[in-house]
Structure formats: structure tokens, C-alpha cells
Amino acid sequence: MITIPGGDYRIFKQLELRLPCDISFRTGDTCFITGDNGLGKTSFLKNILIPEIQKAIPEKNLLLFYVEQDFTLQFYAIRAYAAASGGMQVGFSRFGEAISYMADIFSRFATEKEYTVFMVFDEIEIYERFSDVLDRLKHMNRIVVMITHSSRTLRSVPGCRIIRFSQVSKTLTQVETAESAWPDP
Amino acid sequence: MKPVLYYIEKFGRDYLVLDGRVPLMSGTSLLDETRLYNLGDEARAAVMQRFSEMTGKAADESLRLETLSGGQKVILATLIALESDAPALMFVNFFHALYPERKNRIMALVETFRSRKHRIEFIEPDNS
Numbered sequence: 270m271i272t273i274p275g276g277d278y279r280i281f282k283q284l285e286l287r288l289p290c291d292i293s294f295r296t297g298d299t300c301f302i303t304g305d306n307g308l309g310k311t312s313f314l315k316n317i318l319i320p321e322i323q324k325a326i327p328e329k330n331l332l333l334f335y336v337e338q339d340f341t342l343q344f345y346a347i348r349a350y351a352a353a354s355g356g357m358q359v360g361f362s363r364f365g366e367a368i369s370y371m372a373d374i375f376s377r378f379a380t381e382k383e384y385t386v387f388m389v390f391d392e393i394e395i396y397e398r399f400s401d402v403l404d405r406l407k408h409m410n411r412i413v414v415m416i417t418h419s420s421r422t423l424r425s426v427p428g429c430r431i432i433r434f435s436q437v438s439k440t441l442t443q444v445e446t447a448e449s450a451w452p453d454p
Numbered sequence: 455m456k457p458v459l460y461y462i463e464k465f466g467r468d469y470l471v472l473d474g475r476v477p478l479m480s481g482t483s484l485l486d487e488t489r490l491y492n493l494g495d496e497a498r499a500a501v502m503q504r505f506s507e508m509t510g511k512a513a514d515e516s517l518r519l520e521t522l523s524g525g526q527k528v529i530l531a532t533l534i535a536l537e538s539d540a541p542a543l544m545f546v547n548f549f550h551a552l553y554p555e556r557k558n559r560i561m562a563l564v565e566t567f568r569s570r571k572h573r574i575e576f577i578e579p580d581n582s
Contacts, residue, residue: 305553306525307509338524338551341476362457364475392524395474395550396455418553439510 270295270329270385270412271321280312288444292432294318296385299413299426300446304434308442310416311338311391313434318414322387332384334375338391338416340364347371365397372405379409390415394422461546461577469575470540474548477531478519485515488534497537504533508559524551532560541572549578 275290286309294300302310314335322333337343347367361367379386386409393399393415399422403413417423423431431447458473465471480486488498502513509526522530528551535543549557568574 303553306529306551306556307511307523309523311523363455364457365455392551395547418550418557420554 270331271318271325271387273317273321278317280309280316283440284309284312284442285440286313286317286434286442286444287437292444292446294387294412294414296410296412299429300415300432301423301426301429302414302416302432302434303418303423304442305436308434308436310434313444314389314391314414314416319389322389330382330384332375332379332386333389334371334386335389336368336391336393336396340368340396343367365401368393368397368402369405372402376406376409379411383410385410385412387411388413388415392416392418394419400425455547461544465544469542469544469573470535470538471544471546472531472535472548473546474528474550477527477548477551478522481519483515483519484513484517484530487519487530491534491538491540493534493537501530501533501537504563505530508533508556508563525553525556528552529556529560532564536564536567536571542574543571544575544577546577548576 270293272291272293273288275288275292278286278288280286302313304310319333319335322331325331326333344364344367347370348361351361351370361370375386378384386406388406388411390399390402390413393402394417399415399417415422423429433445433447435443435445437443458475461473462471478487479490484502485498488501493501498515502515505511505513508529511526519527528548532545532548549560552560564574
């Protein structure tokens with residue numbers, strides 16, 4: 270449904286991402302992105318993947334549900350939205366409640382309109398239990414892409430794909446995919 | 455997971471509380487961030503040196519915090535807290551953003567500071 274072509278992508282002045290081959294995301298996929306800190310994982314989402322999703326939204330019946338690594342601003346925006354739309358019976362104060370609230374909205378809308386929801390989560394475990402979020406979204410067509418450092422999360426979805434970021438040099442990161450689940454320790 | 459302020463209300467009298475959901479506060483530069491913790495020149499220099507060693511990223515007082523990755527923000531916040539005068543530290547949900555090998559390194563560093571601190575505690579719910 271969405272394909273990022275292989276090639277070299279300069280995301281900062283001092284950092285380039287190398288994709289040796291295309292990376293495709295299809296309905297039903299769950300992809301975990303992992304790798305050392307500072308190798309460009311979040312920048313890959315923001316600068317490469319999400320723009321591609323946004324380009325495809327009009328013609329592919331897609332919805333984008335993106336939970337940023339720094340969720341604070343999104344949290345207050347969601348709270349304001351919930352209050353303005355009358356959807357907040359009891360004001361929520363926890364980040365996880367805001368994520369669940371949005372997940373329920375996406376779930377209803379996607380089911381009614383037969384949309385596919387492209388879920389992009391950047392280390393969501395710090396805010397909410399990943400399995401709980403997935404559970405709220407289980408009935409819809411979805412593509413899940415999530416950055417995580419948790420070996421438990423990496424093993425949590427059978428048949429998931431791992432997109433691994435590895436440092437080639439200080440200025441170059443290699444991005445490779447594997448079709449198998451994370452090996453047991 | 456409990457709200458950020460919950461931990462500050464509950465433990466703030468006894469601990470400097472650091473929550474991984476908001477690792478850095480100033481949103482500007484390394485210098486401003488260290489000022490929030492009342493770090494002197496020597497402590498700031500130690501933070502910059504350790505940060506460069508741990509991340510490979512050059513760090514001086516003008517380092518803009520928005521150029522840091524999520525994990526680098528956590529590392530910087532940890533180093534500043536360790537160098538601060540606070541006698542007791544509490545890290546809440548703090549190390550999710552770190553790659554396992556890097557987490558091991560930072561935890562080993564934290565252990566070396568135990569003799570300089572009265573207490574260092576961790577609260578890390580598993581949300582995997």
C-alpha cells in the first residue's frame with residue numbers, strides 16, 4: 270500500500286539513511302522499528318514515512334494515527350478536542366487515556382467508512398500498554414509501525430516485521446528489514 | 455500509568471523526580487537546562503564530556519535540545535540529574551527510550567553515583 274523506495278536519504282546535514290531495498294507497508298502489517306539511539310528512527314518516521322502516507326491519503330482511503338515520541342502537545346490538543354466535542358464526560362489527565370480516546374474514535378470512523386488506519390507509534394509504551402492499544406483497534410483494517418526498544422514488544426506480535434537501524438558510520442545509518450520475529454534471548 | 459504530577463506530588467519532598475515522559479524542561483539549550491538544576495561550571499563540563507562520550511555527539515553549552523533524539527534527551531537528563539546537588543533521585547518511566555545496550559551503560563554509570571547520593575530509586579512499569 271505504501272512503499273519507500275530503496276536508496277540514500279539525507280535527513281540531516283550530518284546523517285544519511287541508506288535503504289538497500291524498498292520497504293513496503295501493507296494492510297495487516299505490524300512493523301517494529303528498532304536500533305540504537307540517535308540513528309534517525311524518529312526522523313525516518315517524520316521526514317520519510319509520514320509524508321508518504323500523507324501523499325497517499327486521498328487516493329487510498331487511509332487515516333493516519335500518529336502518536337509522537339513527545340506526546341505532550343498532542344495530549345493537550347486531544348483534551349481540547351474532547352472537551353470541545355462534548356466527548357469528555359470526565360476530564361482525562363493521563364496520556365494513556367488520551368491515546369485510548371483517539372483509538373476509539375479511529376476505530377469507529379474506520380469501521381463505518383471502511384478506511385485503513387495507518388498507525389505510527391513512537392515508543393508508545395511509555396504512555397500506554399501497547400497490547401491494550403492494539404486491542405482497541407483490532408477490528409479495523411490497519412497497518413502498525415512502531416518504534417520500540419522493548420524486546421517484549423518485539424516478540425508480542427507473531428509474524429511481525431523488524432526494521433532495524435544500524436550504524437555504518439557517524440554519518441550513515443543502514444535500514445534493513447527482516448520478516449521474522451525477534452529471536453528469543 | 456499515573457500522571458507526571460502524581461510522582462512529583464508524592465515523592466517531590468524527598469526526591470528530585472525525573473519522568474521519562476518529559477525528560478528535558480527548558481526546550482532551549484544545554485546551558486539553560488543545566489541552569490534549571492543549578493549546575494556550576496565544573497558540573498556542566500562533566501555533563502558535556504560524558505554526554506559526548508556516551509552518544510558520540512559533540513556537546514557544548516549552546517547545544518540545542520531540539521536536535522537531540524529521544525534517547526539522547528534521556529541520557530542528557532540523567533547526566534544532569536547525577537551531577538546536580540540533589541541528595542536523592544527518583545527516575546520514573548525513564549529508560550524506555552534507550553536501546554538495551556545503551557541502557558546498560560547508563561545504568562552502570564548511575565550505579566557509580568550511588569556513593570555520592572543518599573538514595574537513587576527507579577519506578578518502571580512494564581507497558582510492553
